[in-house]
Amino acid sequence: MRRTRKKKQKVSSGIVKVLVLAVVMVGLGYATGKYFLASWLERGPFNGAEPEGTGTSQEPVPPPDEQPPPGDSTGNSTASAQVTLKPLSMHIAQLGAYSTREYADRAVNMAIEKGVSAAVISPDPLYRVLCCITGSRDSASRFAGAAKPKLLGLLKEDEHLYVTTFDVESKTFTIPGDQKTVEAVKQAFEAAEKAMASLIDFWDSYYLGSQIKADLSAVQKDIESAKASLEKVTPDSDAEPFHSKALAVIVEIEKAIEEAKKVQGNPNASPVNAMIQFIKTVDTYNQKLKDL
Secondary structure, eight states: HHHHHHHHHHHEEEHHHHHHHHHHHHHHHHHIIIIIIIIHHOTTTTBOOOOOSSSSSOOOOOOOOOOOBBBBBBSSSSSEEEEEOOOEEEEEEEEEEESSHHHHHHHHHHOOOOTTTOOOOOSSSSSEEEEEEEEHHHHHHHHHHHHHHGGTTTBBBOOEEEEEEEOOOOEEEEEEEEHHHHHHHHHHHHHHHHHHHHHHHHHHHHTTTTOOOOOHHHHHHHHHHHHHHHOOOOOOOTTTTHHHHHHHHHHHHHHHHHHHHHHOOOOOSSOOHHHHHHHHHHHHHHHHHHOO
């Protein structure tokens, strides 16, 4: 009887030990899973990288595309520049104003045959024939007085060349296009403005008989540089009207300077061709600015 009880007590004691051990093992397993395995799984086995195939990783976001700076089809950056040209005030000696170009051309040819410069300018609406453009009324009047005896037959004895003012209005405009073209056109118009002022001063001094201070050689270099810059660029459709007008003005100014230099410092040189070219240059400059 006692052996049976002792045997039962031993069995019961063993069962208790097993139960206790099981509880302890379960507790240890819970703690291990909670504090060690969970954090390890969250980090992943590869230095904190997201494990592949878990379904929780996000695809890498590609860097934003680099956008090229604004430009034209050739890759040149676009730009714009505002240009403001000052007004020019001049005085003219006018032979006459005619209703048709034919009559005006006839008067021009007769004046040139008599040794007087003359050229037709754009109609407004009459075709005016100018013989001289200078910077002051005094110089224009001196030209008119010297020319009158040569123009007998075209002018009556009591007639004189009509001396009056001629103004080119100020102009402000914005040049669009690629940067190189914009810079070239802006340079050309600014060089043209300075050249026109210098040529006006030159002819004013010439007919007044005073010392000529205008440095035509320096002006010529500026114009040549501006022309070269214009010829190096190919304007787009937006810049083309400004480019073509700038080039037309520069070409005429270049001719006017070349002719004026033939007269400068040479008292025996005839000013007829040089003044004719200057009249054409003033007309071109005025008309191109009006069209902008």
